[in-house]
Amino acid sequence: MVPYIARRLIFAVFLVFAVSSSSLILARLAGGDYVTESLGIEAHAATVEQARARYGLDKSMGAQYRDWLGRVVRLDLGRSLLYDRPVSDLIPERAANTAILAFTALLFATLIGLPLGVVAGSRRRGPGGAGDVIPGVIRATSLILLSMPPLLTSLFLIFVAARTGWMPIAGMRSPGEPATGLTLDLLRHLIVPAGALALPLAAMFERLQAQAMAEAIGAPFVLATLARGVPRSRVVWRDALKASLRPIAAVYGIVIGTLLSGSFVVEVITAWPGLGRLMLDALRARDVFLVAGCAGAGSIFLALGSLLSDAALALVDPRVAEP
Amino acid sequence: MLRTLGLFLIAIAGMAVVGASALAPHAGDRSYRALLNAPPTAPHVRDDMGDWHAPFIYPWALVNQLEQRYEQDRSTRVPLVWLSGGRLVQSSDDARAPLLLLGSDSYGRDVFSRLLFGGRVSLGLAVIAALGALLLGASVGGLAGYTGGPADDVLMRAADFVLVLPAMYVALALRAVLPLVLSPRIVFLLLAVIFAIVGAPFFARGVRAIVRSERRQDYAAAAISLGASHARVLARHLLPAARGFMVVQITMLIPAFIIAEATLSFVGLGFPDPTASWGTMLHDASNVRVFGDFPWLLSPAAAMFFVVLALNLVLERADITVATDNQ
DSSP: OHHHHHHHHHHHHHHHHHHHHHHHHHHHHSSSOHHHHHHOTTSOHHHHHHHHHHHTTTSOHHHHHHHHHHHHTTTOOOBOTTTOSBHHHHHHHHHHHHHHHHHHHHHHHHHHHHHHHHHHHHHTTSOSSGGGHHHHHHHHHHHHHHTOOHHHHHHHHHHHHHHHOSSOOSOSSOTTSOSSSOOHHHHHHHHHHHHHHHHHHHHHHHHHHHHHHHHHHTSHHHHHHHHTTOOHHHIIIIIIHHHTOHHHHHHHHHHHHHHHHHHHHHHHHHTOOSHHHHHHHHHHHTOHHHHHHHHHHHHHHHHHHHHHHHHHHHHHOGGGGOO | OHHHHHHHHHHHHHHHHHTHHHHOSSOTTOBOTTOTTOOOOOOEEEOTTSOEEEEEEOOEEEEETTTTEEEEOTTOOEEEEEEETTEEEEETTTTTSOOOTTOBOTTSBBHHHHHHHHHHHHHHHHHHHHHHHHHHHHHHHHHHHHHOHHHHHHHHHHHHHHHHSOHHHHHHHHHHHSOSOOOHHHHHHHHHHHHHHHHHHHHHHHHHHHHHHHTTSHHHHHHHHTTOOHHHIIIIIIGGGGHHHHHHHHHHHHHHHHHHHHHHHHTTSSSOTTSOOHHHHHHHTOSHHHHHTOGGGGHHHHHHHHHHHHHHHHHHHHHHHHHHHTO
16 A cells, blocks of 8 residues: 555656746747746847846756756746746745635535436436436436537626626636635635536536446345345445446546536636646746746646545555556 | 437538538639628528519618618518529629628628638548548558557557657647748648648557557468468558458547637648638637627537537447447
C-alpha cells in the first residue's frame, strides 16, 4: 500500500513539474511576448528594449528557463507581468474559487445522481405497471443531460436566468457584498456555474449507479435477504446500495479531471474568477510565468484528485495496489 | 428504437452539412446591413385575410434602430422561389427581404445558412480528428501490444502521460503557441492534429489490451506458423478483433471534439472570425442581450446538442459498459 502510494506520488510530482515547465517553454516559443502584446506595435524601440530588460525577457530562452527553475525550487513562481503581483499570490485565491465551484458541483451531482440511480436501477426489472414509468423518465432525462456538456448547460442556465431573473447570470459576488466568506450572495451566484457543471455529471452518476444497482439487485444475497422478509426498500437502500457503490467511487478520480476542464468553460462563460479564466487571460497576454503557474496548479489539482481516488480504491480493494 | 432515432438524426445532420451549399438560402458571409439581429422570418401559407397562398414570408421593418427591434410588414407578401440559382429555396426579393429561417446575427448574416456551413467545419473537424486519433492510437497500441517488452512500456507510459494531462489546458497552451490570427485552413489542420494527439491514448490503451490477449489465441499462432509476416498478423488478424471497441470509442470522441472546437473558438483561440463554425457562431453570441432579445443566435448550441444526443442514442447500451470496464 505505502510503496504504491509513494510511486503514484513521485509520478504526480513529475507530472506537475513537466506540465508547468513545458507550458512555460511553449508560451515562450510563441510569437510575440508580453511587451509586444501590452505596448502595441507602435511602441518606441527603446521603450520596448527597456521593458524587456526589466521583465528579464531579453535573455535567451535557456537562460530564462534556468532562472525560472532556480526560483521554482525555492517556491518562488516569479512575478505576473499582467497583474504585477507574485504568481504565488494570485494562484491560491483563484484556485480556491475553482475549488469552491468544483466541490459544489461534485456535491450537487452526487446528491442528485446517486439516489436517482438507485431508484432507476432498483426498479428496472420489475414487472410492467406504474412503477416502470419513473425509471423511464429518469433514464430519458439523464440521456438528454449527458448530451449537454458544461458548455451547453451553462448557456442554457444563463438563458433561464436571463429570462426569469431568478438568479444572477454571472460573476461571483455582487458589488457591495463582503468580498470574502460564505454569504448567501455567493451561494446565489453559484447556482448557474455549479449547476452547469453538476447536471451532466449527475446524469453520469445516475447511469453508473443504475447499472451497478441493477447488478446488485440480481445478486443472490439480495434475494436471500428479501426471502427472509426484510422490506424491499430497506434491502435496496441499505444492502444493495452498499454493494453497488464501487463504480462511482472509482470514477471520482477521473471526474475531478473532467471538472477541471469543464470548469474552464463555465468560468469563462459565467465570469467566475477561477483558475481557468486566469490561465486564459495569461495566455492572451503572453504572461509566461503566470501561464506556467496556472498549468502547474491545474495539474496539481488533477494529480491530487487521482492520488486521492487511487488511495481510496486501494483501501477498498487491495488488489489494485499489487504490482 | 432509440438507436434508429439516433441514426436518423445523424443522417439528417450529415445531409444538411454535405448539401449545405444547395440547402442554405445564402452564402455564409453574405451580410444584410439593414437587418442586424433580425428575428426569424417564418414561412406562412395563409395571410391575414384568411386566403391561402404558396409559401411566403413577411419582410421585417425596422422599428427602433437603437434597440434593433423589428416588426413584420403584414401588408407585403414576399413569395419564396424554389430551386433557382442552385439553391433549394430563397426569397423572391433576396436583396431587401431575405429568407432568414433562424434570424440574422449582429453582422446581418443569415444564421441558418451559417449553421449549415459551420456544421461542415465543426463536424468535419471532429470526424477527421477522431479518425486521426484512431489511426495514431491503433498503430501505437497495436505495436505496443504486439511487441511487448520495453517498447510496450515506453509507448504505454507516454500514452498514460497524455491521458492524465489536463486536456483542455494542453490544447489551450498548444494553440496559444501559434500566432492568434491564422488562416482557417491552417487552424483546421492544427486543431485536427492537437485533437488527434490528445485523443489517441484512448484508442491506444484499449487496442493494446485487446491485441495482447488476442496474440495468445490459436488463430494468431496459426497465422504465424503459416508464415504470415508480423505486420500482416497484426493488421489482418489481430486489429480486427478491436473493431467493436474502436467504433464505440470513436462515437465517444466525436462529441468531445465538437465541444472542444466550440470551446476553443468560443474563447477566441479557434477559428478566426469570418469563418463560420459552431464555436465562432457562439462566440458572436456571447453577449448578455442575446439571451433575452436575440435567442435565435444560440441555435448552434441547439445543433450541437442534437448531434451529441444522436451519437449518445446510438451508443446507448455500449457506453455504460465501457465506462465501467475501464475501472
